[in-house]
Amino acid sequence: MDAGAIGRTSADLPALPDDPGDRASARFDPRAWFDEPQRRFEIEIGSGKGGYLVDASKRQPDANMLGIEWAREFWLYAADRCRRHQLTNVRLLNADAVEFLKWRVSEAIADVVHLYYSDPWPKKKHHKRRVVRDEFLAEAHRVLKPRGELRVVTDHDEYWVWMEEHFARWTDAGRAGARFERLGEDEARERIRISERESELVATNYERKFTNEEKPPHAAVLVKPA
Numbered sequence: 001m002d003a004g005a006i007g008r009t010s011a012d013l014p015a016l017p018d019d020p021g022d023r024a025s026a027r028f029d030p031r032a033w034f035d036e037p038q039r040r041f042e043i044e045i046g047s048g049k050g051g052y053l054v055d056a057s058k059r060q061p062d063a064n065m066l067g068i069e070w071a072r073e074f075w076l077y078a079a080d081r082c083r084r085h086q087l088t089n090v091r092l093l094n095a096d097a098v099e100f101l102k103w104r105v106s107e108a109i110a111d112v113v114h115l116y117y118s119d120p121w122p123k124k125k126h127h128k129r130r131v132v133r134d135e136f137l138a139e140a141h142r143v144l145k146p147r148g149e150l151r152v153v154t155d156h157d158e159y160w161v162w163m164e165e166h167f168a169r170w171t172d173a174g175r176a177g178a179r180f181e182r183l184g185e186d187e188a189r190e191r192i193r194i195s196e197r198e199s200e201l202v203a204t205n206y207e208r209k210f211t212n213e214e215k216p217p218h219a220a221v222l223v224k225p226a
C-alpha cells in the first residue's frame, strides 16, 4: 500500500518553536497542504478505512477534506484507497486528531468537523479516551469558522447520553464566547446524510457493517455562531 501524495505524517508538520509555551507559533494552517487552499475546508476525525472521505470528496469536488486517523494501518489503507480513486482534494494525516487540533491547527479555518462512529470506550475507566470531551469541544469550536459545523453520528446509546450531556453544556446560553447552537434532530440528519439508503446517514465502513434499519443512528450538528 502507498499513501502517495495524499498521506501526511508528523514529519510533514512545521517544526515546533523552541519555547514550549509558545502555542501560537506551534500552530499552522493545514489548508496549505492542498493545491487550492482557498477552497471550503472540512476535517474528518477517525477516518477508519476512508469510506466517507472517498464518497464525500467526490460529491464535493470543490471542497478540500483532511482525514485524521491515528491507527497507522487504517491510515495507510485509507490513504492508499484515496490515491487509487485519484482524489486530489483529500489529505490524510496519521496523528491523534484531538492533540493535532489542540496544538497544531490555527483558528477559524474549518467549515465542518466530522466525527462519525467514534470509539465509545464503554468501560468507565476508559471514558477519558473518548473524543467527545469538553477539551475536544473547545478545540473544535476554536478551529471552526463562524457558522462552521461539528457533525456527529453514533450508534452507541450510552456514548450518546454522554455526548448529549456535553452538548448541553456547550449550547448553554450562559457560555458566552465559546458556545454552539444545536440544530434540531431532523435538520441535523438531513444536513449529515450522504447515503441514498433510508437507514444510513454517512455510509462509512462502520455504518454499513454494524447498523441496521431497526435502529437508526443518533446524529447531532453543532453550529458555531457567527
Ligand SMILES: C[S@@+](CC[C@H](N)C(=O)[O-])C[C@H]1O[C@@H](n2cnc3c(N)ncnc32)[C@H](O)[C@@H]1O
Residues within 6 Å of the ligand: 045, 046, 047, 048, 049, 051, 068, 069, 070, 071, 074, 095, 096, 097, 098, 116, 117, 118, 119, 131, 204, 205, 206, 207
Ligand atoms: C469505530 S472506528 C470508525 C471509523 C469510521 N469513522 C467509520 O465510521 O467507519 C473509529 C476510528 O477512529 C480512530 N480514532 C479514534 N480516536 C482517534 C483520535 N484521537 N485521533 C485519530 N483517530 C482516532 C480509530 O483508530 C478508528 O479508526
